[in-house]
Amino acid sequence: MSNSQEREKTQRKKSKMLDATKSLKNIMGRHYLAIEQAYRDGNPTAWATSGSPVELLYAMKVQPMLPENSATMSAAQHISKDLIELAETQGFSYDLCSYFKTNIGAVSKGINTFKGGIRKPTFMMATDVICDTHVDWFQTQGERMNVPVYLIDVPHIVSNVNQRQYQYYKKYVEEQLWGLMDFIQEHTGNELDMEHARKVAENSYKLSEVWRDIYELRKNIPSPISTKDTFGGLFPLFTMPGLKPPIKLYKRMYREAKGRVDAGIGALPNEEFRLGFEGIPFWYNLKYFAMLEKFNAIIVYEPYTFAFAKFFSNPFEEISKERLLKDPIEAMSSLMLSFWYIFDLETRVKWFKKTTEDWKIDGWILHNNVSCRPNTATIYDLKRHLQDDYDIPCLIIDADQNDPRKFNEIQVSNRIESFIEILRKRKET
Amino acid sequence: MKKIGIIDSCVETPEELILSGGFIPYRLFGDSSLSPLKADEHLPPTHCVWARNILEQGLQGLPDDIMGIVSTHGCDCMNRQFDIWLDSVDMEFMYFLNSPLKRNAAAKKFFIQDMKELIRQIEEHYNVKITDEKIRENIQLMNKIRALLKEISEFRTKMKIKYSELHELIKKVQTIDKQEALNILEEKLKDVKSRPSIKENELKNILLTGSGLDDTDFIMNLENAGFHIVIDDLCIGTHYFWEQADEGADPLESIANYHFKKPIYSAKVPSHQRYNFIEQLIDTYEVKGVINLAEKFCESILYDHPFMNKKLKEKGVPYLFLEKEYNTEAYKQLSTRFDAFYEII
Ligand code: SF4
Ligand code: SF4
Numbered sequence: 209m210s211n212s213q214e215r216e217k218t219q220r221k222k223s224k225m226l227d228a229t230k231s232l233k234n235i236m237g238r239h240y241l242a243i244e245q246a247y248r249d250g251n252p253t254a255w256a257t258s259g260s261p262v263e264l265l266y267a268m269k270v271q272p273m274l275p276e277n278s279a280t281m282s283a284a285q286h287i288s289k290d291l292i293e294l295a296e297t298q299g300f301s302y303d304l305c306s307y308f309k310t311n312i313g314a315v316s317k318g319i320n321t322f323k324g325g326i327r328k329p330t331f332m333m334a335t336d337v338i339c340d341t342h343v344d345w346f347q348t349q350g351e352r353m354n355v356p357v358y359l360i361d362v363p364h365i366v367s368n369v370n371q372r373q374y375q376y377y378k379k380y381v382e383e384q385l386w387g388l389m390d391f392i393q394e395h396t397g398n399e400l401d402m403e404h405a406r407k408v409a410e411n412s413y414k415l416s417e418v419w420r421d422i423y424e425l426r427k428n429i430p431s432p433i434s435t436k437d438t439f440g441g442l443f444p445l446f447t448m449p450g451l452k453p454p455i456k457l458y459k460r461m462y463r464e465a466k467g468r469v470d471a472g473i474g475a476l477p478n479e480e481f482r483l484g485f486e487g488i489p490f491w492y493n494l495k496y497f498a499m500l501e502k503f504n505a506i507i508v509y510e511p512y513t514f515a516f517a518k519f520f521s522n523p524f525e526e527i528s529k530e531r532l533l534k535d536p537i538e539a540m541s542s543l544m545l546s547f548w549y550i551f552d553l554e555t556r557v558k559w560f561k562k563t564t565e566d567w568k569i570d571g572w573i574l575h576n577n578v579s580c581r582p583n584t585a586t587i588y589d590l591k592r593h594l595q596d597d598y599d600i601p602c603l604i605i606d607a608d609q610n611d612p613r614k615f616n617e618i619q620v621s622n623r624i625e626s627f628i629e630i631l632r633k634r635k636e637t
Numbered sequence: 638m639k640k641i642g643i644i645d646s647c648v649e650t651p652e653e654l655i656l657s658g659g660f661i662p663y664r665l666f667g668d669s670s671l672s673p674l675k676a677d678e679h680l681p682p683t684h685c686v687w688a689r690n691i692l693e694q695g696l697q698g699l700p701d702d703i704m705g706i707v708s709t710h711g712c713d714c715m716n717r718q719f720d721i722w723l724d725s726v727d728m729e730f731m732y733f734l735n736s737p738l739k740r741n742a743a744a745k746k747f748f749i750q751d752m753k754e755l756i757r758q759i760e761e762h763y764n765v766k767i768t769d770e771k772i773r774e775n776i777q778l779m780n781k782i783r784a785l786l787k788e789i790s791e792f793r794t795k796m797k798i799k800y801s802e803l804h805e806l807i808k809k810v811q812t813i814d815k816q817e818a819l820n821i822l823e824e825k826l827k828d829v830k831s832r833p834s835i836k837e838n839e840l841k842n843i844l845l846t847g848s849g850l851d852d853t854d855f856i857m858n859l860e861n862a863g864f865h866i867v868i869d870d871l872c873i874g875t876h877y878f879w880e881q882a883d884e885g886a887d888p889l890e891s892i893a894n895y896h897f898k899k900p901i902y903s904a905k906v907p908s909h910q911r912y913n914f915i916e917q918l919i920d921t922y923e924v925k926g927v928i929n930l931a932e933k934f935c936e937s938i939l940y941d942h943p944f945m946n947k948k949l950k951e952k953g954v955p956y957l958f959l960e961k962e963y964n965t966e967a968y969k970q971l972s973t974r975f976d977a978f979y980e981i982i
Contacts, residue, residue, distance in 0.1 A: 299943035301960075303683060303934055336738055340713045343738065343906060344940035351909060351944065359906055361738040363747070364716045367723050368731065373754055377735070380747040387743065553720035578683045581936065585717030588679050589724060606681075 224475055225436040228460035232440055235457050239447050240321055246271035252330040252396035255349075257342035258446055258516070259550070260335045260360060261540050263412045264388060266450040267405035268398045274446050275326050275345075279310035282324030283491035283610045291317065291324070292611055305341045305579040306610035308348075315349065328353050331395050333388065337362035337544055339582045358391045360384045365546055367554035374524050374545070382541035402536075408450035409536040413529050415449055416517035418458035423514055425465045427567050430474020431482065431508045432465040435497050437475075438513040439489050445516040480504035481631050482568055484560075486511055486590075487575025487583060488609035499621065503628045509567045511559075515548035522546050523555050553586045557593045564600050570631050571601035573624070579608050601634065603627040638814060641730075641759075642703045644691060644722075646711030646849060646937075647902035648872045649736040651752060651892045653779055653882075655707065656815060657771035658759045663703060664811040665691050666851040669965050679721050685714045686963040687849060687932040692718060695726040705730030705762070707755065710737075712904040712937050730762050738906050740897040748893045772888035778815055779882065785822040786810070786878035789829055793867050794922060796834040800845070800866035800874070801856045807873050808851065839863055841982055844918055846870040846911070846945075847930035848938050855961065858968050859928070862975035868922040870915050876900050903937035911941065912948045919954055926955040926982035933960045955982045 246253050253271045256262050265272040282288040291313025292306055298316070300309050310324065319325040332355055334346035343359060350357035361384065363377040389400050425432050441461065444454030468474065483500070485507045490496060497507065519527050524546055532539040551559060563569065574591060576584050587604060594600040605623055608614035640663040643650045652662040667690040675696040676689045695706075706728050708719045719733045735751050737744035756767045786807060792798045806825060810818040845859070845866045851873050859866065869875055882895035900914045901907075918924065927949055931938035942958050949956040957978040959971060 299946055301939040301942070304936065304939050340904065340936060341940075344908070344936070347907060347909060348940060348944065359739060361744060361906075363735040363737075363751075364710055364733070366716075366719045366733040368733070373751075376747065376750045376754075380737075380743060380750075383743045383746075553724055576681050578681075581684055581934075582713045582717055584681050585684065585714065586679075586720055587681065589721055 226433060226461050226464045228457060228464050229437045229441055231457060231460070232443070235444055235448070235453055238453060239444075243271055243273055243321065243327070247327065252392075252398065253327070255326070255329045255332040255346065257334045257338070257346065259338040259342070259544065259547075260333050261385065261388075261544060262446070263408050263450045263536075263540065264385065264405070265333070265392075267408045267536075268389065268392045268396070268400055270330070270392060270396060270398065272447065273326055273329060275311045276307050277443055277446055278314065278321070278324040278326045279307040279610055280324075280491040281322070282310050282314060282319075283612075284494065285323055286492060286612075287319070287323060288492055288610045289612050291319075292613075303578075305339075305345075306608050306614075307579065308341055308345045310610050311345065311349070315353070329355060331355060331391070332357040333360070334358075335360040335362055335544065338550055339580065356391075356395060358388050360388065360544070362544055365550075365552055367552040369552075371524070377545055378538075378541050381544055382538055385537050385541055405536050406533050409532050409539070410529070411452055411455060412449040413519055413532055414455050415445065415458060416519040418455060418462055419445060419514075419517040420520045422458065422462050422465060423509070423517070425462070425469055426508045428469045428474075429482070429568060430472075430476060430479035431506055432468035432473070432475055433461075434475040435485070435489070435494075435507045435510065437461060437465075438510060439494060439497075442513040442516065474506070476501060476504065476506045478504045479506050480635075481570050481628060482506060482508045484509045484511075484563065484567070484569045484572040485575070486560075486572060486587075487577050488512055488580070489575075490607055490612075490615055491610055492612045493615065493617070496617070500624070503625075505628060507573075509563055509569060511548045511563070518543045518547045521548040521559075523551070523559075549583070553589055556586065556590055557597075560590065560594055561598050561600070564594075564598070569600075570635070571603065571627065573627070574602055574604045575609075576604050576606045577609050578606065578614055579611065601627070601630060639704045640700075640702050642699060642706045643811075644706060644708040644715065644719075645872075646688070646715045647709075647904055648877050648899075649711065649896060650707055650709045650734060651896070652811075652815075653772055653775040653888075653892060654752060654756055654759070654767065656775040656778070657767045658756075658763060658765050660704065661814055662811065664808075665694060665699075666808055666812075667691060667963055668694065669852050669854060669963055669968075671697075672964075679725065680718075683934055685712070685932055685934045685936075686961075687851075687935070688714045688718055690963045692721060695722055695728075698727070703728075705732070705759075707732050707734055709734045711902075712935070714934075714936070730758075732758055736896065740901075740905070745890075745893045745897065748896070749889045752889050752892065769888050772892075773884065775815075776882045776888060776891060777884055778819070780884065781819055782810060782815060782822060783878040783881060785819070785826055789822065789826055790868075790875070790878065792829045793865070796837075796840075796865070797832055798829050799835065799860055800869060801853055801860055804853045804856050804873055807877055808853070811877075837865075840865040841925050841979060842867040842923060843926045843928055843982070844868050844870060844915060844922070844924040845874075845928050845930065846915060847928075848932040848935045849873065850930055850932075852963070854965060855968055858972070859975065862972060863979045864928070864975070867924060868918045870900060870911065870918060872902060875918075876902060903941045908937070908941055909944055912945060915945075916948070916952065919952070924954065926957065926978065928978070929956065929958045931958070931960045933962050935960075
């Protein structure tokens with residue numbers, strides 16, 4: 209397709225999704241088919257929380273399933289509210305994480321996989337690296353479903369942790385990863401094949417790498433892609449790190465986006481405002497983000513969707529491919545300790561500042577997600593620092609990632625509209 | 638004597654180490670008369686009310702004799718708040734102690750390393766020396782304190798002391814010189830032994846569990862509603878004194894072992910084991926009902942509540958679950974719930 213044809217095609221509609229992203233459905237479909245296949249063949253399966261080393265499951269021939277991912281599917285199909293309410297009738301508080309409650313509801317009701325249901329696994333693997341919810345969630349479901357749970361305790365990195373501490377934190381995580389492999393062997397009979405583990409690790413690295421490259425393209429003005437590609441496109445990073453098919457998909461996304469960049473065309477025809485979005489989107493109303501288009505505003509960076517390209521966001525040390533291949537378990541323990549989504553306040557502020565400059569962001573929308581205390585605990589301070597220290601405009605909106613009851617569309621829209629006005633005035637002056 | 642403040646959502650901070658540096662460990666408790674206006678500028682409304690109250694105190698300024706802070710890994714809320722303390726509270730020494738989530742060999746090794754780092758940082762910062770010998774002496778001192786508290790606590794069964802009085806005492810022990818605390822406890826034991834039993838026939842024996850629950854006024858409200866908290870499963874309670882540390886072993890190993898064997902709090906894993914301790918207490922102390930109280934937005938307790946509810950139902954013990962705000966006015970609203978529970982047990 210010539211550049212002018214591409215330009216025309218993109219400008220026909222507002223914010224055009226990449227053609228490649230449309231095949232995401234097929235990739236995710238393969239993931240769910242692989243799960244079904246594992247049950248048919250009697251192969252082991254495991255639930256895993258985000259932030260846990262899913263690669264090690266693939267390395268040990270265990271089929272992973274991510275309940276958070278399933279919960280987003282329920283939200284996208286507008287059934288999360290019912291499932292959450294069902295969990296609440298079982299005594300789980302209105303104030304608890306909506307992913308967790310969606311999962312409780314989905315399992316209680318036994319809904320099918322494509323609606324966000326999830327089957328009983330051979331075992332569960334959780335870690336507290338991102339939140340306590342993950343630990344409490346799997347402990348609760350492990351007990352209710354009578355399934356063994358392996359927990360990886362990841363020391364919490366705060367702003368004044370030094371390199372010396374970081375080193376013994378890492379050793380602790382590494383020791384537990386070896387413990388995890390013993391646990392897997394005990395419950396499945398599968399042994400670790402280091403060569404296979406290296407291949408899986410290499411694929412995971414490549415997946416992150418292409419995702420990072422796609423992000424690099426978003427630095428261009430206009431940005432070639434919008435959240436239509438990243439909010440959905442992110443799932444293979446959670447569910448399939450270590451497999452080849454998503455790498456191919458991301459490469460296609462990259463090529464298409466690069467084509468747009470070369471042709472000087474953006475996902476949005478008249479890009480005026482470049483925004484960053486911090487936090488998890490509202491999965492039950494993804495269309496909502498298209499509303500930004502009427503202001504000629506486009507989101508060009510989301511720490512959340514970038515965070516899981518974890519090889520490129522460790523502020524303590526570089527994790528090169530060579531190092532990963534030399535000792536995948538050691539590298540994996542570094543990857544678990546520190547990445548975008550769980551940064552301490554000081555690192556968070558630094559990275560936001562740099563990202564704002566590199567991606568030429570006019571302002572940030574920060575989602576105060578009432579489900580997620582760990583992610584929102586320092587959100588006011590983040591805003592204060594970005595605004596006061598670096599003159600970066602920020603807007604905090606209150607909502608929830610999976611519970612539509614906690615999203616007040618009119619209120620949020622009004623606030624966004626006023627925010628865009630502020631950005632407009634800044635540009636004018 | 639100078640103090641080092643402790644912020645702890647459970648009771649995981651080894652006071653022995655702070656004592657061995659020549660400081661008084663001073664645990665921060667909530668103050669229900671405070672309006673958390675400054676903390677509100679840092680924390681969204683749906684974050685734990687207790688943690689907010691503690692942050693408010695930090696932002697308003699702690700007493701001058703508090704020279705530093707040790708904050709210990711507990712729940713998400715407290716863990717993430719440490720960065721706010723570092724950023725906005727004027728305090729020259731702050732250490733985040735990553736007390737592990739689990740209780741196994743790898744966790745023990747890690748905990749010991751993190752305690753060593755704490756020692757190192759205290760030594761470097763304050764130019765003091767924390768020797769094994771000193772730690773050992775302080776383990777002995779803490780053991781005596783724990784033993785005395787346990788003995789005093791047992792007089793709850795004889796109606797010689799109410800939990801509110803014990804509660805005040807445990808808090809005091811965590812804020813003053815430990816030698817002085819020892820003297821106070823010895824006196825208190827004599828006093829409690831010799832006093833007559835409380836004659837309140839209508840009191841009903843319950844077990845109290847839940848979040849940290851450090852507000853003694855609130856405990857008094859419960860007692861005024863007709864309950865005798867004959868035993869508890871709380872940080873300002875049994876969790877502080879139930880076990881003893883081994884005096885012969887390597888001192889850091891002994892402290893780690895001690896923390897791993899004491900009753901588990903809901904922020905640690907497997908938190909469902911908390912029920913086992915409660916069940917044991919119910920049987921031993923002939924408890925008639927259990928009240929589980931969460932500070933508003935305390936996720937640790939909220940996650941455990943349905944499990945607790947199920948287990949207590951199976952056991953046939955009446956159970957009341959409540960959430961509370963952190964202010965005296967709001968306490969009054971709970972009285973009807975207390976009355977209704979009183980009637981059914
Ligand atoms: S939304 Fe937050 S609390 Fe819920 S699972 Fe995700 S990180 Fe944890
Ligand atoms: S009351 Fe609960 S949420 Fe609050 S600090 Fe304690 S454990 Fe954490």
